[in-house]
Amino acid sequence: MNTPFGRYRWLRMPFGINSAPEVWQQRMHELVEGLTESQGFPQSRKRKKPHSQQREFETSTVTSSFIGHLTAEGLEPEVQAIVDYPVPTNLAELRTILGTVQYLVKFCQHLSTASQPLRQLEKKEIEWHYQHPQDKAFKEIKEFITKAPVLQYFDVSKNVTIQCDASQYGIGATLLQEGQPVHYANRALTSTEQNYAQIEKELLAVVFSCVRFEHYIHAKHVAVETDYKPLIAIQKKPINTASKRLQRMMLRL
Numbered sequence: 001m002n003t004p005f006g007r008y009r010w011l012r013m014p015f016g017i018n019s020a021p022e023v024w025q026q027r028m029h030e031l032v033e034g035l036t037e038s039q040g041f042p043q044s045r046k047r048k049k050p051h052s053q054q055r056e057f058e059t060s061t062v063t064s065s066f067i068g069h070l071t072a073e074g075l076e077p078e079v080q081a082i083v084d085y086p087v088p089t090n091l092a093e094l095r096t097i098l099g100t101v102q103y104l105v106k107f108c109q110h111l112s113t114a115s116q117p118l119r120q121l122e123k124k125e126i127e128w129h130y131q132h133p134q135d136k137a138f139k140e141i142k143e144f145i146t147k148a149p150v151l152q153y154f155d156v157s158k159n160v161t162i163q164c165d166a167s168q169y170g171i172g173a174t175l176l177q178e179g180q181p182v183h184y185a186n187r188a189l190t191s192t193e194q195n196y197a198q199i200e201k202e203l204l205a206v207v208f209s210c211v212r213f214e215h216y217i218h219a220k221h222v223a224v225e226t227d228y229k230p231l232i233a234i235q236k237k238p239i240n241t242a243s244k245r246l247q248r249m250m251l252r253l
Helices: 020-031 091-107 116-122 132-146 198-212 230-235 244-252
Strands: 063-065 069-071 160-166 170-177 180-188 222-225
Touching: 091 116, 091 132, 091 180, 116 132, 160 198, 170 198, 180 198, 198 222, 198 230, 198 244, 230 244
Parallel strands: 160 222
Antiparallel strands: 063 069, 160 170, 170 180
């Protein structure tokens, strides 16, 4: 701020400055970066006095509904909405289902691959025909979701293991600590990626998992497990012996 007495900088955000909302939003992003869900809880009733009416909050409970179910054991998905959802009859209803599925991906290992027949109906050049493959995929999605495991809370003091895999239509990864799942990630392959060689799909799965779990594994030693042995051999060879596409993936890692 320029004044007749010199140039000064605010120590606290004042009211009325045009740039205040932008600066505030930037600082909020920095504070919550990497937190996909957050909710505040007081450590004890003695330290913080509640100022809400009794019907607005719960105390001394072991579960909480917040973007799923927070429990003492871990995080469970809220599945009832999609379990009760009827068979889609048009594109709008299908997109509603796929939007819910996209959120539930982190609870289910192969959800993106299972939803591939449904995603085909989103293409502009394909006419709406809900047939047996789509109905089978819809039922499989419901089955996957109802059997989704409880995700463990991430512990910064424990070792991290990533298991990743690739199929014809999708790639997936699991973040584990002491053998317990913390987070699932998967996505469908694009039409171009489906034409990749198998070794390229497998390495793409490794890159995808490291990027998706970046906030968990940053500055940590991580063990990446894969069932595709050629990936181990290619890492021992000079990078210039690999194809250009593999070189780009290896450099990104």
